[in-house]
Amino acid sequence: DAKTTQPPSMDCAEGRAANLPCNHSTISGNEYVYWYRQIHSQGPQYIIHGLKNNETNEMASLIITEDRKSSTLILPHATLRDTAVYYCIVRVLYNQGGKLIFGQGTELSVKP
Amino acid sequence: EPEVTQTPSHQVTQMGQEVILRCVPISNHLYFYWYRQILGQKVEFLVSFYNNEISEKSEIFDDQFSVERPDGSNFTLKIRSTKLEDSAMYFCASSEAGGHSYEQYFGPGTRLTVT
Numbered sequence: 001d002a003k004t005t006q007p008p009s010m011d012c013a014e015g016r017a018a019n020l021p022c023n024h025s026t027i028s029g030n031e032y033v034y035w036y037r038q039i040h041s042q043g044p045q046y047i048i049h050g051l052k053n054n055e056t057n058e059m060a061s062l063i064i065t066e067d068r069k070s071s072t073l074i075l076p077h078a079t080l081r082d083t084a085v086y087y088c089i090v091r092v093l094y095n096q097g098g099k100l101i102f103g104q105g106t107e108l109s110v111k112p
Numbered sequence: 113e114p115e116v117t118q119t120p121s122h123q124v125t126q127m128g129q130e131v132i133l134r135c136v137p138i139s140n141h142l143y144f145y146w147y148r149q150i151l152g153q154k155v156e157f158l159v160s161f162y163n164n165e166i167s168e169k170s171e172i173f174d175d176q177f178s179v180e181r182p183d184g185s186n187f188t189l190k191i192r193s194t195k196l197e198d199s200a201m202y203f204c205a206s207s208e209a210g211g212h213s214y215e216q217y218f219g220p221g222t223r224l225t226v227t
Contacts, residue, residue, distance in 0.1 A: 034215075043116070043203045043218030044155060087155075099145070099168055100216060102155040 004088045009107040012082075018075040020106050022088030025069040031092050033064060035073045036100070037084040044087065044102070047073065078110045114138045116219035118204050124225045125194055133189045133222045135204030144187045145205040145216060146179065148172070155203065161187065194226045 005023040012018040024033065034049040048055055048062045050071075055062045061074040075082055087105040091098055117136045125131050137144050146158040160167040161179055178190045187206075191198055201223050205216040 038155070041149075041201060041221070043205070043220050045218065046215035049215070099157040099160055099170075100147075100155075101157065102147075104154055 004090055004103055006086075006088050006103065006106045008104065009109070011109050011111055012075075012078045014080060014110055014112050015077055018073075018078040018082065018108060018110070020073040020075075020086050020088075020108065021070065022073070023070045024088070024090045027068050027090050028092075031090045033062065033068075033071050034089040034091055034100070035060070035062065036087045036089065036102075037082075038087070038105070039081075039084040044100075047086075078108075080110050080112065082108065083110045084108060116204055116206055116217050118202075118219040118222050120222060121220070122223045122225070124227065127196055127226055128193050131191050131194055131224065133191075133202050133204075133224070135187045135189070135206075135219055136185050137187055137204065137206030138208075138217055139185070141206035141208050141217075143167075143207045143209065143214075143216075144179075144181070145207075146189045147203045147205065147218075148200040149203065149221075150197075150200045158189070158202075191224075194224075196226050199224055199226045 032049050032051050035047040036044040038044045048057055048060050050062045064071045085105040085107050087102050089100055119134045144161040147155050149155045157170050159169040159173045176192045180188050201221040203221045204219045207214045207216045
């Protein structure tokens, strides 16, 4: 699986959009970009994933560049409860299911 | 909303003892996983399980570890002879299938402390 690079930490004001970048310059054509988050040592929580098109769900939006070498997770209106470590994971999917390889992630602090 | 549950939430054991960590995956899920997270470190994959057999395991998952699905609902991780370095949070996860539309749902974790 391709390696990802994320900033170790970011701050965001409550109510503002949080834009979390991820670099995955070695991504290959059959690899998806996944985002998970972990709130204070709880189990990781799935947020969103995509292949090459931008994706949006009730939690966030995922913007993937045209060359697929980087992506941005957008939390449109961050709340204090969005304070967490956010993981960008690049993953090849196998029929038998696939392991998730977590990096260090970005620690997002949402401040009042 | 269905969720993955894990018991116990905290387990304290002495070095050399056997422990069994239990998980109840979401009922219609077919793929099961164990991960661990040593305090202050990243989440690490241990093993994946499908169709009553191990699909993949990491280097961490040595002969001291085993997994089992003893009935239709539980999924267990056994550590045969615990070491101090096994102290960590252990997360169980499950997914409906292996395709790209199926994300993994994680349980709240079991904190294992080996003394």
